[in-house]
Amino acid sequence: MxxxxxxxxxxxxxxxxxxxxxxxxxxxxxxxxxxxxxxxxxxxxxxxxxSFKTNAAIFASEGLIPSEPVIDNYLRAWNEANIGAYFFNTLFVTVGSVLLVTIATAMMGYVLGRRKFLGRGFIFGLLVFTMFVPQGYTIIPVFELLSMLGLGQSLWGVMLATTGGSFVIFVLLFAGYFSQMPDELEEAAKMDGVGFVRTFWYVMLPLSKPIIVTVIVMQTLYAWNDFLLPLVVTLANPAIRTLSVGVYAFKGENFVDWGGMTAASTITIVPVVVLFLFLQRYFIDGLAGAVKG
Incomplete structure (x- = not known):
């Protein structure tokens, strides 16, 4: 200075x-x-x-403010391109995966963060190792597993497939957060005759609200925007496409409908932006608490 x-x-x-x-x-x-x-x-x-311009106006260099705004792009995207149906498909997949991932990773994180047992370090190392495996290498095994379960061409299959994308990161976040909680909480629960599962569900989990919100936001972003895995799973059944795959349909072999694509992309991104604006404070607190732990 x-x-x-x-x-x-x-x-x-x-x-x-x-x-x-x-x-x-x-x-x-x-x-x-x-x-x-x-x-x-x-x-x-x-x-x-x-998204409020025609294809000709997009490349006319008229600036960011449209001279003649149009809403036809949104109507065409929602109705003709089935973005409306894809929106509800994505909502189903996202909500289901968020519930499954949050509950499962919270339980795994609680055990790894609060209990010391033989092989705990090996499990941590194995989880970290899986983070470096590219998603492209796991698509075929995941698709074969869904096919064996009879879910290869259903929304339930897409939902289950999207639960594994950031699973390991969330387990580590929960483990770090639970590890910094005082032991007196569990000791008081034991004195009251509360078992291991009930201690987790009624004592520890309510105290982890910031990390729960963090996981909800991150998993929502992942499930809502995932493209490669839903693309492979929905190839045989276009009716169950998600928004990210549906937007890609605006790109033809010889022509790209930029107006429709930008309108569909706006419809896709608005919900997650609004969600993050409402939950950003808890999201930051959760990350800070997990890193500290």
Whole structure:
């Protein structure tokens, strides 16, 4: 930090004053971050703007504000391109996977975070190792497993397939969060005659609200936006496509319906943006608590 030296009257010591005050420094940082934010959100703003333009107007360089806004893109996307049906398919898959993942990872994280047993370190290492396996290598085994269960061409199969994408990360988040909770909570529950499962369900789980919200947000983002796995599972049954796969249908062999694609993409992204805005405080608290643990 630059300093300005001044001599105090009647004394020999030097008072050094900063050339840049904390208030000015905050303004500079805020302006720089605002500029980065504008660059970051420009593609999103362009997408929303293009969704109200015709294909010709999109490439006419008329700016972000449409000169003649149209809503035909949304009507065509919702009705003719079946985005409405794909929306409810995605909602079913997302809600189901969030419930399954949250409950399962919370239980696994509780055992790994609160109990010490033989092989615990090996399990942690195995979980971390699976994080480095690319999704493309697991699609065929997952699809074969769904086929053997008779779920290869159903929404239930898509829902089960999307539960494994970020499973390991959530287990580690729960384990880190539960490991920092005081032992007195479990000891008090034991004195009251509460068993292991009931202690988890009625004592520990309600206290992990921030990490639960974090898992809900992250799994929602993953399930809502996943493309490769739903694409493979829904190839034989286009009626169960999710939004991410349905948007891709606007790209033809010789023509791309940019207006319809941007409208469908806007419909796709709005729900998760609204969800994150409502839950962002709990999301940040959950991550901070898990990392601390």
């Amino acid at each position: 630059a300093l300005e030296a001044t001599h105090s009257a009647g004394s020999d010591y030097v008072i050094r004053k900063p050339l840049v005050t904390p208030r000015v420094r905050r303004w500079i940082v805020s302006v720089l971050l605002a500029a980065v934010c504008c660059i970051w959100i420009y593609p999103l703003v362009w997408m929303v703007s293009a």
